[in-house]
Amino acid sequence: MVDGLILLTQVGLLALLLLLAFRMSALVRAEPVNYTSLVCMGEPHAADRASLRQHSSRPVSDRAQLITQLHILAGLQERDCRVNGLDLSAAPETVRAYAAAWLYGAGCALSEKSTRHSGALARVVAQIASRKAGIPQPKALQAISTLTGSTVLLACFRAGLEGAEFWQYNHYVPPTSSLYEAITANAFI
Numbered sequence: 491m492v493d494g495l496i497l498l499t500q501v502g503l504l505a506l507l508l509l510l511a512f513r514m515s516a517l518v519r520a521e522p523v524n525y526t527s528l529v530c531m532g533e534p535h536a537a538d539r540a541s542l543r544q545h546s547s548r549p550v551s552d553r554a555q556l557i558t559q560l561h562i563l564a565g566l567q568e569r570d571c572r573v574n575g576l577d578l579s580a581a582p583e584t585v586r587a588y589a590a591a592w593l594y595g596a597g598c599a600l601s602e603k604s605t606r607h608s609g610a611l612a613r614v615v616a617q618i619a620s621r622k623a624g625i626p627q628p629k630a631l632q633a634i635s636t637l638t639g640s641t642v643l644l645a646c647f648r649a650g651l652e653g654a655e656f657w658q659y660n661h662y663v664p665p666t667s668s669l670y671e672a673i674t675a676n677a678f679i
Contacts, residue, residue: 560596586624588646593622594637641676649671
């Protein structure tokens with residue numbers, strides 16, 4: 491009786507191990523590992539700083555890394571606006587649309603050329619803008635799709651591009667390219 495239970499348990503474990511191996515091989519074939527998106531932990535050595543800086547200035551190809559960077563950038567800009575007296579979640583919807591345009595510019599700067607101005611990038615930006623600025627996703631997508639129809643939206647988009655490009659190298663956004671400055675310099679609030 492006990493020998494049969496042990497044998498059944500071993501066969502079950504072997505079956506689970508084979509299923510795990512099959513799933514892992516299927517995942518590897520479906521989505522290859524992107525070694526360029528791995529992040530080094532800790533302080534780099536002096537010899538590695540130049541190569542790390544060169545690597546960090548490349549456009550982002552990994553979707554998860556892009557989302558992470560956009561969340562960080564949006565959080566920093568939301569905080570900057572709040573410190574300067576502009577609460578995005580309580581602001582009028584047009585102001586929140588300006589924030590979505592700024593974030594879309596940042597997304598374009600952080601992504602590869604092949605994914606810039608794509609529907610997938612617009613959806614990611616709309617989702618993050620919804621969380622950080624409180625704009626409904628359809629309104630954010632509408633603001634992104636009509637960038638060229640408004641000089642304020644276009645100015646915010648350009649500021650987002652410049653701010654994110656600068657942020658990639660220096661890890662801060664200059665005040666002239668910040669979301670707060672883009673909104674207050676181009677719109678009457």
